[in-house]
Amino acid sequence: MDKKRNFCIISHIDHGKSTLADRFLEVTKTVSEKDMQDQFLDDMELERERGITIKLRPVRMIYKDCVLNMIDTPGHVDFSYEVSRSLAAVEGAVLLVDATKGIQAQTLANLDLARAKGEDFKIIPVINKIDLDSARIEETEEEMVQALGVSKEEIIKISGKKGLYVEKVLDAIVDRVPSPGPNREKIDENSPLRALVFDSEYNSYKGIIAHVRVVEGEICAKDKIYFFASKAGGEAKEVGFFSPRWVSQKKIVAGDIGYIATGIKEIGVVRSGDTVCKKDEEVLPLAGYKEPKSMVFSSFYPRDAEDYPVFKNALYEIKLTDPAFTFEPEFKEVFGRGFRCGFLGSLHSEIISERLRREYELELIVSAPSVTFKIVKTDKTEEEIRSPSDWPDESEIMEKKEPWVQLEIITPESMIGNVNDILGRLKGNYIDTRYLSLNRVLVVYNAPLRKVISTFHDNLKSATKGYASAGYKMEGFYPENLVKMEILIAHQVDEAFSVIVSRNEAYEEGKKMVANLKEAIPSQQFAVALQARVGGKIIARETIKARRKDVTGDLYGGDVTRKRKLLERQKKGKKRLEKEGKVSIPQDAYFKVFKK
Numbered sequence: 001m002d003k004k005r006n007f008c009i010i011s012h013i014d015h016g017k018s019t020l021a022d023r024f025l026e027v028t029k030t031v032s033e034k035d036m037q038d039q040f041l042d043d044m045e046l047e048r049e050r051g052i053t054i055k056l057r058p059v060r061m062i063y064k065d066c067v068l069n070m071i072d073t074p075g076h077v078d079f080s081y082e083v084s085r086s087l088a089a090v091e092g093a094v095l096l097v098d099a100t101k102g103i104q105a106q107t108l109a110n111l112d113l114a115r116a117k118g119e120d121f122k123i124i125p126v127i128n129k130i131d132l133d134s135a136r137i138e139e140t141e142e143e144m145v146q147a148l149g150v151s152k153e154e155i156i157k158i159s160g161k162k163g164l165y166v167e168k169v170l171d172a173i174v175d176r177v178p179s180p181g182p183n184r185e186k187i188d189e190n191s192p193l194r195a196l197v198f199d200s201e202y203n204s205y206k207g208i209i210a211h212v213r214v215v216e217g218e219i220c221a222k223d224k225i226y227f228f229a230s231k232a233g234g235e236a237k238e239v240g241f242f243s244p245r246w247v248s249q250k251k252i253v254a255g256d257i258g259y260i261a262t263g264i265k266e267i268g269v270v271r272s273g274d275t276v277c278k279k280d281e282e283v284l285p286l287a288g289y290k291e292p293k294s295m296v297f298s299s300f301y302p303r304d305a306e307d308y309p310v311f312k313n314a315l316y317e318i319k320l321t322d323p324a325f326t327f328e329p330e331f332k333e334v335f336g337r338g339f340r341c342g343f344l345g346s347l348h349s350e351i352i353s354e355r356l357r358r359e360y361e362l363e364l365i366v367s368a369p370s371v372t373f374k375i376v377k378t379d380k381t382e383e384e385i386r387s388p389s390d391w392p393d394e395s396e397i398m399e400k401k402e403p404w405v406q407l408e409i410i411t412p413e414s415m416i417g418n419v420n421d422i423l424g425r426l427k428g429n430y431i432d433t434r435y436l437s438l439n440r441v442l443v444v445y446n447a448p449l450r451k452v453i454s455t456f457h458d459n460l461k462s463a464t465k466g467y468a469s470a471g472y473k474m475e476g477f478y479p480e481n482l483v484k485m486e487i488l489i490a491h492q493v494d495e496a497f498s499v500i501v502s503r504n505e506a507y508e509e510g511k512k513m514v515a516n517l518k519e520a521i522p523s524q525q526f527a528v529a530l531q532a533r534v535g536g537k538i539i540a541r542e543t544i545k546a547r548r549k550d551v552t553g554d555l556y557g558g559d560v561t562r563k564r565k566l567l568e569r570q571k572k573g574k575k576r577l578e579k580e581g582k583v584s585i586p587q588d589a590y591f592k593v594f595k596k
Helices: 017-027 045-050 077-087 105-115 137-148 166-176 305-321 346-360 413-426 449-463 503-520 560-580 587-595
Strands: 004-011 057-063 066-072 092-098 122-128 194-203 207-216 218-220 224-227 232-235 238-242 246-249 251-253 257-261 275-278 296-302 326-332 336-343 364-366 373-377 382-385 397-412 429-435 440-448 469-479 482-489 499-502 528-534 537-544
Touching (some): 004 077, 004 105, 017 066, 017 092, 017 166, 045 346, 057 257, 077 194, 077 346, 077 469, 092 105, 105 397, 105 469, 207 251, 238 251, 296 305, 296 346, 305 326, 305 346, 336 346, 397 449, 413 449, 449 469, 499 503, 503 528
Parallel strands (some): 004 092
Antiparallel strands (some): 057 066, 194 275, 218 251, 224 232, 482 499
């Protein structure tokens, strides 16, 4: 047990976690030179394309006779639940900060998650990218001293890309991170088995693979196992480590991070946060972790109704690898059968949609991302509204509430004016300003979540040239005069584009929506009217002009009435199409409109 160290790497997005993980794999010779590639643990195509980590990844390494179990985590605020699950399985964390950017919003959010683990949890501060000309090493060092309350001597300065001083980080992990606990003196391999499930995945041959941290006891292949939460039994078909691919072992024991191939094909039996024990052994379940509450909702429908069974199965398989993703069946006459899906943020929504398209070759209709609203009805009952289509008649509503979040924005002092302009558009409340260093400012602001999930992050990056960062956490529900804005395409309501907006902003929002739709929807054989409607009143309109064929082009000479007859016939045909024709909306049009 004394030779084991379990840790994870946490930081803000794009601060070099995956690159540092690559260097660890090289230094410990876990991956051979010929097999090594950049972002080795990011094995999802989307992760490599975008240069971000979406999924936590465990790996087992050997360094100076010590077993190092590492979990590489995402850095974006939408995937903070991945970080919280990783922290539950380890005793220490490497907190990585980019020397060119300093401490950023998600750095502080991840730091708070790590501190919540208690005093025994060890945080190792590391400054990365010291080899760059734009590195602000001393300033970043001062920020870390203030934020973490550590001495400068404890901070390790490295270059993950060039591999400078990476061994110092590994040495610090061996020296500073405690061996597996808690109550380490009481834990031994002879105790009854208790293992925490922190992740899972699906394999068509081995069934559901549970990623576990063995807290007590040991588990061998062929052992009968039991899951507390689902009250289901099974058999460990195979057990082993991540090195970094599956490597089977005879057994995994207390202090290990590994996997159990359950052979179970029924999705929903193996859940993150559950406790695994041996069948017929009486033990108490481990403390799991708080289930995340979805903050953003979208309706997903397969474009082809015959794809529904494949679509349903795909959602269950994605749920296995992403416990923060939720979904429930939904039916709309216009779209047929689909699912109302819950996400932690708009990027989370976009990633899930893209995975469905790429991994399962599904063409989807996706509604506008929306948040959960609360309605107090005239009979004093309270109801949660997750979709504009569920919005009740105004005569039934006594009070409307929407969720607000607390934003934390870290920005250079020179750009605080630009940040205040962006925050002013959110129409929220200013809370506080704190200086992290001479040139770095933390601004705290409360704002409606529906405004934050739309274009806030893009606008902030543009206004500050990419130097500012933001994170948020839920505050509560506050009253607001909200209305449902319907979008009519060719005089037919398209529920996928309907949104809930503030009554004071409905006119501006309607103008923007129909203007964006005009750009996103290709022209048809007939003129297409795009309208925004609130309470039966049209508040904005645009028209997509019809594609026109020159029906008189083949005529040569003759009386002008011949041309007029052809043009009149064409005009009548266009009018008939306008009444009877259907508008085909491409899938990417939905995301084009919602991103704008």
